[in-house]
Amino acid sequence: MLELTWSFFAVAGPAVVFAGMSKGGFGGGAGFVASLILALLVAPGLALGIMLPLLMLMDLATMRAYWRKWNSGAALLLILGALPGLALGGWLYRVASPDLFKLLIGVIALAFVAWQGARKYGLVRPAARPMPAWGGAIAGAFAGFTSFVSHAGGPPVAIYLLSRRLPKTEFQATTVLVFWIINIVKFPPYLYLGLFTAETAKANLLLAPFALLGVWLGVVAHRRVPERLFFAITYVLLTLTGTKLIWDALS
Numbered sequence: 001m002l003e004l005t006w007s008f009f010a011v012a013g014p015a016v017v018f019a020g021m022s023k024g025g026f027g028g029g030a031g032f033v034a035s036l037i038l039a040l041l042v043a044p045g046l047a048l049g050i051m052l053p054l055l056m057l058m059d060l061a062t063m064r065a066y067w068r069k070w071n072s073g074a075a076l077l078l079i080l081g082a083l084p085g086l087a088l089g090g091w092l093y094r095v096a097s098p099d100l101f102k103l104l105i106g107v108i109a110l111a112f113v114a115w116q117g118a119r120k121y122g123l124v125r126p127a128a129r130p131m132p133a134w135g136g137a138i139a140g141a142f143a144g145f146t147s148f149v150s151h152a153g154g155p156p157v158a159i160y161l162l163s164r165r166l167p168k169t170e171f172q173a174t175t176v177l178v179f180w181i182i183n184i185v186k187f188p189p190y191l192y193l194g195l196f197t198a199e200t201a202k203a204n205l206l207l208a209p210f211a212l213l214g215v216w217l218g219v220v221a222h223r224r225v226p227e228r229l230f231f232a233i234t235y236v237l238l239t240l241t242g243t244k245l246i247w248d249a250l251s
Helices: 006-025 033-039 044-066 072-095 098-120 133-150 154-164 168-192 198-224 227-250
Strands: none
Touching: 006 033, 006 044, 006 198, 006 227, 033 044, 033 098, 033 227, 044 098, 044 168, 044 198, 072 133, 072 154, 072 168, 098 133, 098 154, 098 227, 133 154, 133 168, 154 168
């Protein structure tokens, strides 16, 4: 049951702003932190249902800046590869308990932090050669699955695109396009699974200004806030919320 109380919006509002900032100014890879924070307040399915329309709104707000600047071949491969991953995520949601989803979301959050740390310290480097088509399809499948269960499909997509050594703008534009399409594809199964309710629709309407504010702040912060500081805060939030979700699931 979703209760739209002042305490809910006191937590959800800043979380959505933070997700919008990630989308608008820092690549969007850590935008799923809002889903984790919401999953501490409501059932994981409701948290996912609240965030998807807001993420789609953020996608629209950022698409204009990157229109037709993407790599069409890489984007198509990742999107097609994502379809079986999305189907697997939908099947798992039907058969899994909420506690299993909390556990999965928490594990994905900690894995994201670990992956970023490995990249930072050189433990993981881009492939010396571009990944083959089958590697892109596998990356897409992982992205589809993790996106469905936690809105966290960024790392698999980044691994593939980094191997292609795309220019910065082309990399970002391709990422924006891929998740714009993935989020659109996720909408019907989310609807079928009952993740959207009258309450989530009300929450979306009330949180939409926070989403747009976050995207705008992200564009501004991109020029003024050190990326290192933003992601340091992100990783702390992901570690704390991911650990709490895992603890709740196991206890």
